[in-house]
Amino acid sequence: MSDTNHAAAGGAAHGHDEKYYIKIWGILCVLLVVSILGPELGNFYVMLVTAFGIAFVKAYLVAKHFMHLDTEKPVVWYMLTCCLAFMVLFFAAVSPDVMNHEGRRWVNVSAIRETERALEAAKSAGQHEGSTEHGGGEAAPAGGGH
């Protein structure tokens, strides 16, 4: 089948009307609002769920309903899963050396110093802003914070 013919026949394959896609978009917008408001509660675990958990739900909805990945041939799944597996492999191999600044027989002195320096700068910038009642935009770029 040519691609052009495929396009004409595709409507029957997906079988959704316009209202269906608008409904999915509405759900995505509601999830966006929840992901913005969730962190306002100030709870770390709520933030994790509302920000990152909902990101995965939104990604699932877009992939399934907009990209029609659910009706795609298995070979596409193999391709995408293979690349995602490489990403996981990269994380597993590199993360112990990046997320930690010291191990059994090594110490990343530069990272430790930079973290301490930047945290100190952020704290002093916060104190400065508290005393002068200025906005965060005036803080020092390297470690500035509220």
Added chain:
Amino acid sequence: MASSKPIATTRSATGIPTGRLAVWWLIASEIVIFGGVLVSYLMHRVGHPEWAYQAEHTSLLAGSINTFILLTSSLFAVLAHHAAEHGDGKKAAKLLGLTIGGGFLFLIVKSIEWANEIMHGYTITSSGFWAFYFTAAGIHGSHVIAGMIIMGFIAKDCWHGRELQRVEYAGIYWHFVDLVWIFLFPLLYIAS
């Protein structure tokens, strides 16, 4: 007489039209690119608690508006695909035009946001956080621009009722760009 169409638009390998298969290959390669950047950011973010203070200076409002814009442009893209499936080239072209408009809006908001941050001294060389921020958002922005250009060419053909199958291919790419932003948004704007 030989067909004037290139073989890539008439052949169907692995049961998938070759053009669509190519787009999936492109997306597979993009997963490695964006995945590498996002995973690297995540690792450094965990290792550097001070980045939380720096992330507070990103604009949640701008990020939220841009997320809404991309989600809406994705809706237009899938509606364009729907119209193309039903052989309505003109409607598909108009909807692709709206998708491109969404891309423009996204870039305008992003420009204002970046200009504001740079004016306050937060540049790509300010710190590791800002280096990741500008790199990840910059690579994503370049993909938005590429998608807009491609959709411009496809919309022109659609208007004349030609190559309607390409609407789906551009749509798949655009949805992927939206997908990447869905993960960039909480990483860069919310987790402070």
